[in-house]
Amino acid sequence: MGSTSNLNKPPRDIAGHWSAEVLEAWVKEVFLRIGCSESHAAMAAAVLLAADLKGIDSHGVARLPGYVRLWRKGRINTDPQWRWTQRMPAVAVLDADGALGLVAGQVAMEKAVAMAAQYGTAQVLVRNSNHFGIAAEHALMAAVRGMVGWAMTNASPLVAPLGSSKRLLGTNPLCYAFPPANNGLPWVLDMATSAAANGKLELAAAAGQAIPQGWASDNRGQGTTNPKVLQEGGALLPLGSTAEGGVHKGYGLGALVDLWSGLLSGASFGPWVPPFVDFLEPAKDGPGPGLGHAFGALAIEALMGLPEYQQRLDRWTQAFAEAGLVLHGMPEWEQRRIRLREGIPYTADGRRALIDLGASLDLQAP
């Protein structure tokens, strides 16, 4: 997920740039060809492009072939029938009918924002969904409407809490987005609850480098610096990494996200969460359908006037900026500004993946 530490590092071996506009139109066309409606294709393309624009390359068009492979396997339904349950005024549950999480997330957050506009705060839980892209793009739907928004999701099990070698949790990201103050840029915390995301291990493996101690453990639960350890039965470690470093906190946060988005929504959870990759089969005896997400919103106007909020946030922001600290979300906004102007860099491999994907759908690459 988006993190302050892996930003502003463009892909190595840049072969060229895509214009964001051209790329987004092409991605939308891909979603149309696999059966999405016009509005769903537009939503899904926008969520993927948001990641590419912000420099979260692992969650952008790089994931597109993966979504299409899951659709080919019949594990993503591009023509979902939303099934809503509402037992109380400010809480709703969405069974997403196997939809793209990219779309289900937007639809669910829209509902959370609408209920929060009426009651002040609201929550929407989603089951029977798939990978929802970057959490921030959903949480921000609230932030741009004067609300604090949150978004979290469980994910295929890759994390083994210290003391176990069994993968019990996903990287289970959580995101909170706050409406902007006078600089116009929302404060956005969007983090995996593991010490490092899978993508960082892939980068290290590609570069032939060891990973730091604290990111992963091997198949006996011992710490390792082997970047390919996930392919050898190992696992990621929760944030905190060691007993002394507070790994029980990272494990607790990952468990919280699993309980909230998976258990409470009626979705699958823990070790049974379906894998994102098409070559692994979902568990047959899982406790519920698909992935689960949790969304919510809290209206600033339920607390104070927006000008007072903005004034307070400006003061907060200034204190942290003056101490030389990076504010969460800001590197991504800066990257977005650059990439809107200069385009989205791609590698030869990245372009080839989209050429192959396009060919399989009778589509010219962007």
Next chain:
Amino acid sequence: MGSTSNLNKPPRDIAGHWSAEVLEAWVKEVFLRIGCSESHAAMAAAVLLAADLKGIDSHGVARLPGYVRLWRKGRINTDPQWRWTQRMPAVAVLDADGALGLVAGQVAMEKAVAMAAQYGTAQVLVRNSNHFGIAAEHALMAAVRGMVGWAMTNASPLVAPLGSSKRLLGTNPLCYAFPPANNGLPWVLDMATSAAANGKLELAAAAGQAIPQGWASDNRGQGTTNPKVLQEGGALLPLGSTAEGGVHKGYGLGALVDLWSGLLSGASFGPWVPPFVDFLEPAKDGPGPGLGHAFGALAIEALMGLPEYQQRLDRWTQAFAEAGLVLHGMPEWEQRRIRLREGIPYTADGRRALIDLGASLDLQAP
């Protein structure tokens, strides 16, 4: 705050045990003598004793002299007039009029639970408050009524995010409590957002031991193993500890708690949060009154029937327990069971502190 790693370590040099019942009655008497009403004294004593019973000794009666010192300084108001503001149905803000946070937290959570019973979810933010004890004791008010509860608070600045030597955040704990399944014990995550709590440094200093790298930085922002570094202008580090370890995540979580409980409530925040100790003066130009807390609840019945929830949680619990993992909250419940039977252990110093406190209020020590 409560953590899985510092439990089941009784105080060293145990001089004896207090019966929980006797101690609670005595603590209540102390609160009565400093001007609390009968009901406020009972609430405050119960919250403190909950910490002692669970083995979170840093947050129990050990804190009582500190509360009394702040009251003597006129910085805690034991006869508060609650000032509620409600702009929307499921959100309320409480100005606690300088109350004991122990009491304000209980009152605020009661309101959150009442609103969530009507709307499914609700939030209460509190400003103009003080240290609220263990977060879990507030969040659990929801969990025992079939709701997920959360509680967080900002706190006096002791944490310097990596890249700064300035203390900008408190240990800013967050807590989430889930209603119990069939074992009757709620799942409770209650964690400081720093790598280690202040109390762990004090224990190391008392034992003449170095602290691990990753817990604290010195007054130039460099990592240190000096357990007395806080007295020498140093600071605690956020969870994650290092750039590689994901310290931006711990910093982000601490900032989230500060924004949610301090900024959104109208309280003070960041470097201006008033100190818990009486010998440091609060900032004159703070952005709001006192500490801030954030509470909320989400009713399980808004999502599914309680039996279905319990069945799902039992399955989740079993998967983690079978992998040999400690479940959050369980060591504290076990400690509570033991201490209810055997009493709460105290050291000679601990007893002397209560003797002195009692003497200052014309009260025999317990």
